[in-house]
Amino acid sequence: MTTDEIRDRLFALQDVKFRDFHTRLIPNVDPETVIGVRTPELRKLAGEVGWNKDFLAELPHRYYDENQLHALILCGAKDFDEAVRRLDEFLPHVDNWATCDQMSVKVLGKHPQELLPHIRRWLASPETYTVRFGIGCLMQFYLGENFRPEYPEMVSAVHSGEYYVRMMAAWYFATALAKQYEAVLPYIENRRLDPWTHRKTIQKAIESFRITPEQKEYLRTLK
Numbered sequence: 100m101t102t103d104e105i106r107d108r109l110f111a112l113q114d115v116k117f118r119d120f121h122t123r124l125i126p127n128v129d130p131e132t133v134i135g136v137r138t139p140e141l142r143k144l145a146g147e148v149g150w151n152k153d154f155l156a157e158l159p160h161r162y163y164d165e166n167q168l169h170a171l172i173l174c175g176a177k178d179f180d181e182a183v184r185r186l187d188e189f190l191p192h193v194d195n196w197a198t199c200d201q202m203s204v205k206v207l208g209k210h211p212q213e214l215l216p217h218i219r220r221w222l223a224s225p226e227t228y229t230v231r232f233g234i235g236c237l238m239q240f241y242l243g244e245n246f247r248p249e250y251p252e253m254v255s256a257v258h259s260g261e262y263y264v265r266m267m268a269a270w271y272f273a274t275a276l277a278k279q280y281e282a283v284l285p286y287i288e289n290r291r292l293d294p295w296t297h298r299k300t301i302q303k304a305i306e307s308f309r310i311t312p313e314q315k316e317y318l319r320t321l322k
Contacts, residue, residue: 134164145171170201193228208240273303
């Protein structure tokens, strides 16, 4: 399937009401680039398109929905090295939180040791959504059996004024409190995070059903 054919399919799946609603959620994206295809339809199309190397190589894409489709195709990567290479090509062109967070590339989690150097590279990037993606990987793949105390340290060492980076850091620490409470609590008790991220982390943790009432009560005292 050529890029033009893929684009025609996207326009055939257009939902104008969804487009008008969704553009309000991604305010930094030019509304003229949003076709308006719902995620379930994008997932089906990603399955049809498959690992289309021509489409993946044609960067930057013209439309937001093409970026969304690209992200979903990458989610189906089978080879670790190929996934990282394609991510390195695509991440500099990601310009919004929705496309960034769409990329749950499960093959990465099967190679936790090999992935870490790439996460460190992404966290050091000047690109907002590359950094956000790196934090997201630490949240997705390293808060369970692969957890190590140095991983929240990596996130706390990210200093950024970008809203979408700080929001992901808060999301990371709130999730870490749910999964690794004792290990992560000192970051809140000792105010290791910038004030905005500190407050947002506590807010998100208090809203979480995975945090106990007793833990929430204590976190309220740390605001």
